Amino acid sequence: MLLAMQGAVSQGILWGVMVLGVFITYKLLDIADLTCDGSLALGGCVCAILVVQYGCNPWLAIGAGALAGVVAGAVTGLLHTLFSIPAILAGILTQISLWSINLRIMGKSNVPLLKHETVFSAISAATGLPQTTITIVVGTAFAVAIVAGLYWFFGTEIGSALRATGNNEDMSRALGINTSFTKMVALMVSNGLVGLSGALICQSQKYADIGMGTGAIIIGLAAIVIGEVLGRLTPGKLRSFSSRLIAAVVGSIVYFLIRAIVLQLGMDANDMKLLSACIVAVALAVPVVWERYQLRRSYARGGEA
């Protein structure tokens, strides 16, 4: 049980990197970017094939996975900004093409890394610590570095322009912001993180699979929602930007802990997607219903007066 929990935490952290990517598009740009399912698998596939077939250094392979994600984001960005294809549809188009591309890259639907060195096994061999611990440490290091990087980036002029684009596009253009450019940057950074996450996951689970990204967007949204709820429950309300980023990663960890628990309770792993979808749907529905309820109550009060 403890082992399962430890595994869940490490998984949650590695997927947390992806959640940060989804956070950029969903929370800052206000786009549900479906590229993510494809770019997560892309990051994993590229990483696996580089390690297995080309004997590439596992660190470099992770970088390559991230870079591949950036390219995938750029494709969605171009479809959306250059040809005005709605963002959701542009994401779906890229996601679908990535399925075929990923199969081409790997040549088959699953590539195991069993005998190959990964960043985790390398550090584990060097320090003598168990791999689960190393995964948590390395994953945390990545997550911390990325949160710090994002915190810096979104404080810069370009980063602020990007937040403004997601907030009010008319205003942004009137203030001279090239919104096509900012959207491109957001999609590229976001999918770069998703690709990076895919590469890390691939090395930690020691295989890449064509289906490893399926439903990633839902996991991302569920984690963000869980993080937000946890943030709201914390005394200080945690509204600052850095705490929102941290909450997203924590949300991811909690998501995988919940998952591990319900699996322990005997739920089928395949039902997890249904559960995730329900979490997201409920989280999106609750504020709307609540507002309607408040409205009706205030009408009722108005009627009495």
Next chain:
Amino acid sequence: MLTLTNVRKAFNRGTVNEKVALDGLNLHLDKGDFVTVIGGNGAGKSTMLNMIAGVYPLDSGTVTLDGKDISRLSEHARAAHLGRVFQDPMRGTAADMQIDENLALARRRGQRRTLRWGITRAEREEYREALSTLGLGLESRLSDKVGLLSGGQRQAITLLMATLKEPDLLLLDEHTAALDPKTAAKVLQITQQIVDESGLTTIMVTHNMHDAIRLGNRLVMMADGRVIYDVRGEEKARLHRADLMAKFEEAAGEEFANDRMLLG
């Protein structure tokens, strides 16, 4: 300074819903002109401002600013020269960003955005001072989200944002129409204060004839996508509402009876 030559714009071209919004519009502004624009609903006032700002491409004609043809420039490229305030207070500011962050975005209008910090400590002081000139007590709320403010407060901030980096031309599209009379008067007073201070060249669309006569050095009336009346200086100062009503009647015939101008 600004010259519109034969500007034509039709929406839904080639369909049954085709609507000619600007029909060979000509207008020339000198530096320092403060032009008020009036005209019935659908006269093409907003479309004219949108053509200047590059919101939509124009069908034909040219827009030149300071001798430079800007007709083909994108909206964000033209923004370097233009300050804009919209009718809808929600449109001019980013609700989820802080007041100072909004101002910092506006201050960098037309500037290359880099990886330097989006806002500096020195700037904040500057914004505090600028906000205090509005007299709305916003100088103490620099890190409040703009979404928490009222429509009038947001509109005043948008006005400040439009002029923080001095524009070559200020475009105001019924920017007080969504405000209650008292707030509208306050925002108009701030407008005049800002425009007078730096002698900004300004186009202000309004449905309020009294304001149109009272403010600015020039008045333009539009109908059916064209300028039908253009007065300035002394002649404008002597204008009365009755004169404008007569002009309206002449241009719009019976239709004007239903027009929202009557309420102005």
